[in-house]
Amino acid sequence: MLRQATFLILLAATAAWATREWHPRAPALYLVEEPLRNDEVSMQVIQERWQGKVLWIDARIQEQYDAGHIPGAVLLNEQHFEEQLFGLLDTLQTNTKPIIVYCNAAKCDASRKILERLKQTLPIENAFVLKGGWNAWQQVAKKQ
Amino acid sequence: MSASRLAFLVFAFAASVHAELSLDVPAIELKPKPEDEEVETTFKFRNKGDKTVKILGLESACSCLSAELDKAEYKPGEVGTGHASFKVSTFVGRHEKFVTVNTDDPRQPDWPINFILDVPAVVDIKPKNLQWSIGDAPAAKVCQVKFVGTEPMKILKITSTRENVEFDWKEIKEGREYLITVKPKSTEEVTMGALKIETNSSIAKYRYQLAFFTITRKPEPQPAAATAATKP
Numbered sequence: 001m002l003r004q005a006t007f008l009i010l011l012a013a014t015a016a017w018a019t020r021e022w023h024p025r026a027p028a029l030y031l032v033e034e035p036l037r038n039d040e041v042s043m044q045v046i047q048e049r050w051q052g053k054v055l056w057i058d059a060r061i062q063e064q065y066d067a068g069h070i071p072g073a074v075l076l077n078e079q080h081f082e083e084q085l086f087g088l089l090d091t092l093q094t095n096t097k098p099i100i101v102y103c104n105a106a107k108c109d110a111s112r113k114i115l116e117r118l119k120q121t122l123p124i125e126n127a128f129v130l131k132g133g134w135n136a137w138q139q140v141a142k143k144q
Numbered sequence: 145m146s147a148s149r150l151a152f153l154v155f156a157f158a159a160s161v162h163a164e165l166s167l168d169v170p171a172i173e174l175k176p177k178p179e180d181e182e183v184e185t186t187f188k189f190r191n192k193g194d195k196t197v198k199i200l201g202l203e204s205a206c207s208c209l210s211a212e213l214d215k216a217e218y219k220p221g222e223v224g225t226g227h228a229s230f231k232v233s234t235f236v237g238r239h240e241k242f243v244t245v246n247t248d249d250p251r252q253p254d255w256p257i258n259f260i261l262d263v264p265a266v267v268d269i270k271p272k273n274l275q276w277s278i279g280d281a282p283a284a285k286v287c288q289v290k291f292v293g294t295e296p297m298k299i300l301k302i303t304s305t306r307e308n309v310e311f312d313w314k315e316i317k318e319g320r321e322y323l324i325t326v327k328p329k330s331t332e333e334v335t336m337g338a339l340k341i342e343t344n345s346s347i348a349k350y351r352y353q354l355a356f357f358t359i360t361r362k363p364e365p366q367p368a369a370a371t372a373a374t375k376p
Contacts, residue, residue: 023250061207079208079233082354086338089305089356093336109205121272122336123360 039115041128043140046100055095059103059114060134070102070137076114085121092122099127105135163197163249165189165218171240171258176232178266178293179347184229189257191218193249200246208233209259211243228259234349235263266293266350267343273356276331280359284327287355289313289341291320297343297350306337309357326357335359 036042046052056073058065065075074091076084101118103110111129118124130136167189176183191197196219202211211228218224228243238260245255268290276282291297296319304311313324324339341353 064207078206078235079231081234083234085356086305086340086354089336089338093334104207108207110207121356123273123275123358125363 036131037129039112039129040131041100042131043136046130050098053097054100055091055097057099057101057114057118058134059101059110060108064104064134070134073102076101076118078110078113078117081114081117085118092124099124100130101127102130102133102137105133108133162193162251163191163195163218163220163247164193164252165197165224165245165247165255166192167257171260172228173260173262174228174230175262176230178264178350180232182229182231184227187226187228187257188223189226190223191220193252194220195249196220197252198248200248203244203246204241205243206241208235209241209243209261211257213245226257228257230259230261232263235261236265238262264293266291266345266347267297267353268292269353269355273358274326275357276328276359277362278331278334278359279362280331282328282331284325287324287326287339289322289324289353289355291343293350295346296320297345299341300344301342303340303342304337305340306335306357308333308335309337311339324355328357328359331359333359334361 036045041049046054056070057076058069058073059077060069060075061077061079062075065073065077069075074084074088076088099118101111101115103114111133115127115129118127132139167187172185172187174183174185196217198217199213199215202213204210208231209228211226214225214227230241239262241259241261242256243259245257247253247255268288270288270290274285274287276285289299298319299313299315299322302311302313302324308329309326310329311324311326313322315322324341326339328335336358337356339355339357341355343351343353345351
C-alpha cells in the first residue's frame with residue numbers, strides 16, 4: 001500500500017515537472033519580464049526617460065483610431081501610409097521629441113512595420129515601438 | 145489490475161492524445177490585382193490529431209487581415225473551412241501576415257495561419273526621398289519615376305509642398321519613365337516636404353504619387369572615447 005502510494009506520488013510529481021518544463025502556457029515560478037528589443041520602449045521607460053513628452057504615432061486602422069487613441073497621437077497606418085505621411089510633414093519637420101509608434105497589443109506587428117517604413121522614407125531618428133501597444137497605455141492610464 | 149499500473153496507463157494515454165490543426169500548404173497566397181480594394185479567399189485545414197479541438201478565438205497581426213472559421217470545434221480527422229479577407233488599400237509588393245487561432249489544446253494553444261500577400265507594383269519611384277544635410281551645397285538631385293503596371297501612365301502635373309525647392313521633370317520613355325530634378329534654393333533650414341505627382345491613371349488610388357525631399361541636420365559624430373571603445 002505504502003509502495004503504491006509512493007509510486008503514485010512520484011508519478012504525479014513527474015507529470016507536474018514535465019508540464020512545467022514543456023507546457024507552452026506553464027506559469028512562471030517568478031515574475032520575469034521579457035527584455036526590451038532594441039527598437040522598443042515600455043511605458044515605464046517613456047515616463048522615466050522623457051516624462052511622457054513624446055510624439056505618439058498610432059499605426060492602427062482608422063476605425064480603431066476613431067474609437068479611441070492616445071491623446072495627441074497622429075494616425076499613420078499601413079493602409080494609407082503615404083497619404084497620411086504627407087499630412088504629417090509639418091509636424092515631423094518641427095518635431096524634436098522622441099517618436100513612439102503603437103498598435104493594438106503585443107501580437108500586432110503594424111507598429112514595427114510603420115517604424116521601419118518611416119525610417120526608410122524619411123531620415124527619422126530617436127523613434128521606437130511601444131511594447132504592449134495601446135493595451136499597455138490603457139493599463140497605465142487606468143491606474144492614474 | 146493494480147492501482148499503479150492503472151494510473152500509469154491513464155497517464156500514458158492522456159499524454160499521447162492531442163489535436164493538431166494543420167493546413168496542406170505552408171502559407172495561403174493572396175494575389176490581388178492592383179485595382180482591387182479587398183481580396184477574399186477560402187482555405188481548408190484538418191485536425192490531424194486524435195482529440196477534438198475547441199476554437200477559443202482568432203487574433204490577426206494586422207488590422208488589414210481578418211479571418212473566420214466555419215465551426216467552433218473540430219473532431220479528429222475533420223476538415224474545416226476558413227474564410228479570410230484582406231484590405232489591399234495601398235499595399236504594394238510582398239507581405240507576410242498571420243492570423244493566430246487560439247485553441248483549448250495545451251500542445252497547440254496557438255496555431256498561426258500564414259498568409260502571403262503579393263500586390264503587383266504599378267509605380268516605382270527611386271529614390272523615394274531626396275536628402276540633403278544642412279550646410280550642403282544646394283546641388284540638384286534626380287528621382288526616377290517608372291510606371292511598371294500593365295497600362296502606361298503619364299505625369300500630368302507636379303506640385304511641391306515647400307517653396308524652397310525648384311523642380312522640373314522630363315519624359316524619358318512615353319508612358320513608362322520620367323526623371324524629376326529637384327534643387328533646393330538653400331540648405332540652411334530643416335525641411336521635410338513632398339512632391340505631389342498627378343498621373344492619368346484609370347485607377348483612383350494611383351492618380352497621385354509622392355516623392356519626398358528632406359534637409360536635415362547631420363548626425364552628430366561619436367565622441368573619440370566611444371569610438372576607441374568600439375574598435376576591436
